[in-house]
Amino acid sequence: MLKVTDIKRSFGGLHVLRGISLTAQPGEILGIIGPNGAGKSTLFSVISGFIPPSGGQVELQGQSILRLRPDQVAARGMVRTFQVPREFGDMTVLDNLRVAGSSAHADTIMSGMLGGRKAREAEAELKLKAERMLERLNLTAVAGNQASALSGGQKKLLELGRALMVNPRVLLIDEPFAGVAPALRDQLVQHLKALRDEGLCLLIVEHDIEAIMELSDRICVLVEGSILIEGTPAQVQNDRRVLDAYLGAEPA
Amino acid sequence: MTAYIIAIGTIGLIYVLLALSLNLQWGQTGLINFGLVAFFGIGAYVSGLLAVGGWPIPLAMLAAVLAAAAAAWPLGRLTLSLKEDYLAVIAVGFSEVVRSVFENEAWLTRGPSGLPGVPRLYGNAPDGLRDMLLFMTLLLAVIVVFALLERLIRSPFGRTLRGIRDNEVAAAALGKNVVSFKTRSLVLGSGIAGLAGAFYAHYLTFISPEQFTPDVTFNVWIAVIIGGSGRNLGVVLGTFILILFLEGSRFLNDLGLALDGSQLGALRFIVVGVALVLCMLYRPAGLLPAGGKGKNRPC
Numbered sequence: 001m002l003k004v005t006d007i008k009r010s011f012g013g014l015h016v017l018r019g020i021s022l023t024a025q026p027g028e029i030l031g032i033i034g035p036n037g038a039g040k041s042t043l044f045s046v047i048s049g050f051i052p053p054s055g056g057q058v059e060l061q062g063q064s065i066l067r068l069r070p071d072q073v074a075a076r077g078m079v080r081t082f083q084v085p086r087e088f089g090d091m092t093v094l095d096n097l098r099v100a101g102s103s104a105h106a107d108t109i110m111s112g113m114l115g116g117r118k119a120r121e122a123e124a125e126l127k128l129k130a131e132r133m134l135e136r137l138n139l140t141a142v143a144g145n146q147a148s149a150l151s152g153g154q155k156k157l158l159e160l161g162r163a164l165m166v167n168p169r170v171l172l173i174d175e176p177f178a179g180v181a182p183a184l185r186d187q188l189v190q191h192l193k194a195l196r197d198e199g200l201c202l203l204i205v206e207h208d209i210e211a212i213m214e215l216s217d218r219i220c221v222l223v224e225g226s227i228l229i230e231g232t233p234a235q236v237q238n239d240r241r242v243l244d245a246y247l248g249a250e251p252a
Numbered sequence: 253m254t255a256y257i258i259a260i261g262t263i264g265l266i267y268v269l270l271a272l273s274l275n276l277q278w279g280q281t282g283l284i285n286f287g288l289v290a291f292f293g294i295g296a297y298v299s300g301l302l303a304v305g306g307w308p309i310p311l312a313m314l315a316a317v318l319a320a321a322a323a324a325w326p327l328g329r330l331t332l333s334l335k336e337d338y339l340a341v342i343a344v345g346f347s348e349v350v351r352s353v354f355e356n357e358a359w360l361t362r363g364p365s366g367l368p369g370v371p372r373l374y375g376n377a378p379d380g381l382r383d384m385l386l387f388m389t390l391l392l393a394v395i396v397v398f399a400l401l402e403r404l405i406r407s408p409f410g411r412t413l414r415g416i417r418d419n420e421v422a423a424a425a426l427g428k429n430v431v432s433f434k435t436r437s438l439v440l441g442s443g444i445a446g447l448a449g450a451f452y453a454h455y456l457t458f459i460s461p462e463q464f465t466p467d468v469t470f471n472v473w474i475a476v477i478i479g480g481s482g483r484n485l486g487v488v489l490g491t492f493i494l495i496l497f498l499e500g501s502r503f504l505n506d507l508g509l510a511l512d513g514s515q516l517g518a519l520r521f522i523v524v525g526v527a528l529v530l531c532m533l534y535r536p537a538g539l540l541p542a543g544g545k546g547k548n549r550p551c
Contacts, residue, residue: 048425074427086422088415090482090542099415100426102408107433109440112407113400123408166427 031216089148287343295449320446366460480538
């Protein structure tokens with residue numbers, strides 16, 4: 001599904017990514033962990049087309065997506081979320097979802113100004129889809145609220161819902177549990193598991209080790225721009241090098 | 253008196269078109285267009301010159317709309333793909349370039365002394381009726397533009413513009429071609445400004461470069477900010493308040509103030525400036541803000 005080969009990225013003399021390779025399959029959650037500054041978010045930005053890599057290859061379903069813009073990557077079925085939620089703050093929660101769900105090809109000035117029955121039908125369908133998403137994510141009660149007024153956890157849910165409105169096959173989720181209250185955290189875990197079971201391919205960057213161990217099928221540990229170890233949660237958890245990287249323990 | 257009210261109403265409606273244009277670009281899309289007057293001027297000159305050259309006025313006006321819209325396209329492609337608000341800087345420069353073309357390309361525009369003898373809309377109608385007909389036509393145009401923009405704002409296209417305004421990176425991540433949407437908003441708004449310019453030329457029958465200075469741009473900005481950016485009804489109200497201030501100061505002498513023309517001009521700036529400051533203090537989102545509640549979006 002997603003194949004990342006030897007991705008490198010440096011900013012000036014600083015090598016943030018030093019040749020990252022990984023693959024992810026449908027129906028799988030790949031957890032990506034690592035200390036601050038390991039290059040996790042940069043890796044997401046490169047994969048999703050926001051930052052061009054200095055070298056390497058990214059393939060989605062066998063096709064290179066290296067030179068595509070972020071919106072083109074999204075149109076191919078891979079959508080990312082952000083560490084700090086980027087909601088459309090002045091818009092309602094429902095409209096946040098509707099923006100994400102409308103097809104960029106049909107959204108023209110002409111159909112907007114003069115659109116007849118067909119446009120109305122598409123609009124009604126979109127509204128229904130957005131309302132179903134709100135229901136699924138337990139956000140129906142805040143559908144009409146301004147998105148900037150949501151709690152941290154609700155914003156994370158909204159980001160997830162917005163990404164899902166694009167009908168992605170691959171989701172890149174950046175720190176889903178950061179700033180999320182415990183009550184919502186469990187909900188979020190269930191949502192992510194359900195998405196995997198529906199056949200989506202999920203890449204999750206997370207600092208909450210407990211949550212990521214519970215969620216992931218495989219885990220990549222990123223340290224200083226390289227993959228230190230890749231394996232099942234159990235393998236990673238018991239690896240001495242991981243503990244060292246995180247806790248800075250004395251060299252083995 | 254009726255004639256005077258129609259005259260003010262005509263100028264007011266021309267400004268309403270400009271304000272609707274800016275509200276699409278700034279209020280909906282977040283584009284900082286400090287060069288709005290350029291497209292107003294292009295509309296006026298294109299329609300004026302073509303009509304002087306013998307084109308039927310409706311055709312000349314259509315050409316003016318298309319020319320103003322076409323002028324916006326390269327500007328959008330060049331600046332909107334850059335990060336941050338380069339459009340603001342480049343657009344104001346562009347509007348000054350356009351004005352100096354009006355001033356210096358005398359073979360085409362008759363230069364600084366201006367273009368006289370632009371055919372008047374309904375020029376053959378009797379005196380009193382002529383202005384009324386023009387006013388009604390302009391009013392109809394404003395209503396049509398207003399209605400179309402309202403539909404657009406409520407459509408998926410309008411929602412995407414607001415999404416881009418609120419968070420452009422997120423919009424891109426969700427599959428929206430940000431540069432394309434912004435450019436289309438700039439082009440459509442500029443076409444509306446061009447229409448305003450065409451009406452202006454065929455109303456005044458005389459246009460000159462000094463009518464297209466950046467003051468026009470900033471007056472429209474003030475109207476949009478006072479009225480409440482993001483909501484078309486708000487900016488219509490803002491425009492009428494602005495025109496009231498600009499025109500109302502004319503009558504101050506009747507109240508016993510003995511001011512000459514330049515003093516009145518300065519007083520106008522003061523009055524509008526004070527109104528803007530008061531608005532920022534007490535109604536920062538404008539008199540009729542988008543979304544109903546007094547939101548405070550920095551401008």
